[in-house]
Amino acid sequence: MSSTATSTATEIVLPGKVRPEGLQTQTRDLPAPGKDQVVLRMEATGVCFAEQQMRRGKYYDQPPFPFVPGYDLAGTVVATGEQVDAALIGRRFAAITKVGAWASQLLIDAADLMAIPDEVDPADAEAVAVNGITAWQMLYRVAKVRTGQTIVVLGANGGVGSTLVQLARRAGITVIGSASPRHHAAVRELGATPVDYRDPDMYAHIRELAPDGVDAVFDHVGGPGVEESWQLLRRGGTLVSYGTAASKDEEGNSQLPVLKLIARLNAWNALPNGRSAHFYNLWAGKRRCQKSWQQRMTEDLAQVLRLVADGSVVPQIAARFPLTETVAALELAESRTVAGKVIIVPEV
Ligand SMILES: NC(=O)c1ccc[n+]([C@@H]2O[C@H](COP(=O)([O-])OP(=O)(O)OC[C@H]3O[C@@H](n4cnc5c(N)ncnc54)[C@H](OP(=O)(O)O)[C@@H]3O)[C@@H](O)[C@H]2O)c1
Structure with missing residues (x-):
């Protein structure tokens, strides 16, 4: 009825x-x-x-x-x-x-x-709901991660980030997660090694933790740091970019930061470098x-x-x-x- x-x-x-x-x-x-x-x-x-x-x-x-x-x-x-x-x-x-x-x-x-x-x-x-689907699809449909790999998750304390860390850890993946220091204990509890995103040497610290490079980086921040995320990848590695949090407070066109980012990722993909860069969009x-x-x-x-x-x-x-x-x-x-x-x- x-x-x-x-x-x-x-x-x-x-x-x-x-x-x-x-x-x-x-x-x-x-x-x-x-x-x-x-x-x-x-x-x-x-x-x-x-x-x-x-x-x-x-x-x-x-x-x-x-x-x-x-x-x-x-x-x-x-x-x-x-x-x-x-x-x-x-x-x-x-x-x-x-x-x-x-x-x-x-x-x-x-x-x-x-x-x-x-x-x-x-x-x-x-x-x-959105957080879990986003995390699952980026891990398994885009980066296609496997047990034994090492990944970097920016914003590991956030809604998407905290879900991504847990999914990866239960799949036997080593996770380095960025967060502000107040969240480091929580990030550690989820099973990731925390690094401070406000530390100008954060990317150097990640290199010390993963000297051979990492298999995937999940970057929702965009801005100039995305180049550093790309440089962390080892051969065969995947950059999954999925946001432009860095430009949230900037005035101007809301689509331009994303379009610029996608153009950058496409340019990197065109290089014969053994790595790949993707922009993940839930609605695609x-x-x-x-x-x-x-x-x-x-x-x-x-x-x-x-x-x-x-x-x-x-x-x-x-x-x-x-x-x-x-x-x-x-x-x-x-x-x-x-x-x-x-x-x-x-x-x-
Ligand atoms: N492309 C897609 O289809 C798709 C789908 C879902 C979500 N997203 C994106 O995923 C991201 C996370 O979403 P959410 O709902 O999980 O957000 P959230 O719970 O608010 O978490 C945001 C995370 O990003 C960090 N953060 C915020 N601004 C930052 C900055 N300028 N530099 C470095 N870190 C920063 C936060 O750290 P603090 O706690 O220290 O601020 C926090 O860890 C957003 O950028 C969102 O647009 C994209």
Whole structure:
């Protein structure tokens, strides 16, 4: 039996380029789900680096203001459209939305739902949704890492970084992880050797730790340091670049830093040097074939959630805030003091 009654949603709105306290709360009637849609009641969403870029108007695929941010979520289906199996009601799913998840409930295409095993807590599932898929795909679909290799993970305390470190460690890979000193104990706990990214000699230290070079570097920082990341690779090594955190606070075109970076990576790839450089983009291939893109997302998240369920990966949750305190959640995520992901739940 499908359910198409309208219901009310509380949403957090980013009205323009504002400081976190400029976020607004709105309540609106949610239309009944379209024939292929469901209403997903949010149980956990969170703050990604992307929202920090979006509030500055600096995200690569910047949505026009005003909009409801929220890159991913875990939730329970509470209503289904005409052509969706009503047996989904009451079941728990994750979804990647890019925007819209900072809401008490939202409409989602049923085809975008990714199952969460019963034994996984929704906040844990949320913490490894985009982060886990990104980490898994960069390791196994791009760098194709193998047991016994050595890799460098920049931002090893972050949402993606802390997941990447754990996936690599459980695969028998040696990990050197950059983080500020306040996070070194946490990075060590995850199984990586920490190095300080504020230390001007960081790359020299990494060379001391891996004198023969490393098999892969995962670099979300971009800027001038990406050349150093490239130089760390041994023959056969892979640079996986996946962000431009270094330019977050620079004024100007939001796409230019990424386009410049990709041009650089392409130039390095053209050299006969036995190394390769890639820009990883979670959304690549979606426009070409939505179905196979979603299938990849679903398969890769299932792999990560299986490891969460058996305890091999422990999602790093920095703090939990109720949806009504999203301002505080965003402020904390932007404070550069946290390890793991700041999670937003309906209420604490
Ligand atoms: N290409 C893709 O498809 C894709 C998909 C997902 C994520 N990403 C990228 O992945 C990165 C991590 O995302 P996240 O949500 O995991 O972020 P996060 O939890 O906020 O973590 C960010 C990490 O980067 C470090 N960092 C921030 N600014 C830095 C800078 N200027 N120099 C050096 N380190 C810096 C942080 O260190 P502190 O804690 O010391 O600040 C932290 O370790 C972001 O750049 C995001 O854009 C890309």
